[in-house]
């Protein structure tokens with residue numbers, strides 16, 4: 021049995037995890053899930069801290085989900101650092117690290133049943149990474165069924181992912197709440213990401229183009245969406261090593277691009293390849 025405050029248990033088997041959680045739930049405990057792919061950084065730890073404020077039992081899943089990687093993407097080189105991840109969580113009142121193998125999650129190979137992300141799932145990240153969001157939603161749905169959490173914590177850094185997971189929970193009446201935790205940044209503005217470790221020193225400097233574009237967007241917000249895009253594009257294009265992918269201003273309610281002349285809350289999304297690394301970032305702005 022796991023006790024609050026005891027050392028973190030690392031569990032690979034779904035049946036064992038279910039048995040542990042059933043015991044805690046029988047004693048009245050609520051459960052929070054923090055789904056991750058490991059290579060944990062301070063952004064993940066902020067999710068874990070928030071989870072421990074919201075529930076009695078915290079489960080962190082660590083699983084590099086093959087379904088959400090396309091051909092030619094970084095599935096093979098994606099960092100797998102389980103020992104360091106468990107060590108990073110030790111001081112944080114995490115009850116269980118659920119770290120299944122691919123065979124445990126997909127015993128018959130990639131599932132033929134998928135959650136389909138729909139129109140928004142084909143835009144922005146989905147346009148550059150076809151099938152990514154179907155694969156992401158499918159594993160998140162599996163994790164929700166396995167853990168049956170009361171609350172699940174996701175980072176605002178992956179804004180489109182948050183929108184799609186929240187839509188799935190609403191559309192399919194999944195009985196849990198989604199908690200969105202603000203992006204954690206380096207002092208110079210770079211959003212924390214497990215992929216930052218791929219960046220060379222030059223790429224690391226160039227990667228500031230993303231957060232600089234967001235700052236420029238915010239500064240221009242009162243002048244409307246056309247000015248936001250012009251200013252953010254200028255900042256985005258200023259670094260030679262950066263190949264912009266998209267820069268778009270979306271309506272938080274629909275995640276579709278806002279019309280010229282729109283006012284009120286909006287989200288600016290940016291994505292770029294910096295060297296061989298694809299990075300994304302976003303910021304909320306208020307259009308005047």
Ligand code: PAF
Pocket residue numbers: 055056057083085088156159160178181
């Ligand atoms: O954001 C991530 O790390 C992944 O997309 C998630 C939510 C853990 C699903 O694999």
